Amino acid sequence: MTEPGLFELEAVVVGQPKRSRWRTYVGPALAVSTVEGTPPAWVAYPDDTYSVLTKTSGEFIVGIEQFGPVEFRFTDAEGREVGTAGARGLVKTQQLSLRTEQGRRLLLTRPGLLHSEWHLTETDPEESPAPEIFGRVTVSTIDSWIGLQQYVVEMDPRLDASERRTVVASVVCLHLLRRPPGGSATPA
Template sequence: MSTVEGTLLAHVTHTDDTHSLLTKASGGCLVRIEQFEPATFRFTDDTGRAAGTAGAGTFIRSWQLSLRTERGRRLLLTRRGHLSTEWQLTETDPHRSPAPEVLGRVTVSTHDVWIGLQQYLVETSAGLDAAERRTVIASVVCLHLLRRPPDSSSAPA
């Protein structure tokens, strides 16, 4: 993971089919991601404390991730349709309530279809604290895990 300018911020390591590790560029652990069932994820910090969750209704072609931060705040990462490349971060479902406040966006672009190389641009508002932003970043790793082609467990994000 890096800034738009290319400054390295963090590394994602997929340790096996159900565990991933998000570490700072300096090497310290940011969050461990554990996958349960096809589309349910739990985040823990370097001490093993709960740091959030993410879950989707279905494994294939999911259009919404339901997030819960370590303090219990519920957020939704939703895209308008299956072909949309932008996910909106809100507290209410944009499909059910008119014009919810957008707290952030995740825009996905594909750089190499053959190897599954994708880029995720994450923007968040000042209304999120550091722990909430960490949950959002971890959920982007989950988005990649849900969106990658079958049998591509080593495809980079």
């Protein structure tokens, strides 16, 4: 039996890999794992405005290009746009507006500043009192001394693989927006 593909999974974990406190870390910036802990992919930051999500074998999955402080474009191996994410408002990690490869609009919204969970919906929770939730992203700190973050991404079975790719890429963007300038591991 073959393992399901990364974007066939209903839940994945995007997190900063554990690292030694005393040595310089040289691994990937983020690991994308199954809930059981098997890492099928990881994220590297070749420069300040570009991130690459690849399988652990090195096969390219999606590129994440940052335009300005809060706009992101997702591209495939041929450089074609396969989605976008962007934030607006004073609190840049309150809501991300996503657009999938097929043009579907989704919102990743945190209900309040003190919440550690974001909801994936098609309608803005401020405009619709009870929007249908297509997924959840829950953040936690896995090492408080270093400040390493982990995001558990749960997605509705109705989302197709390309929509799930956009959601996982947007969680990478969320992590980029939450980390302070200078690339420190401590969240913003």
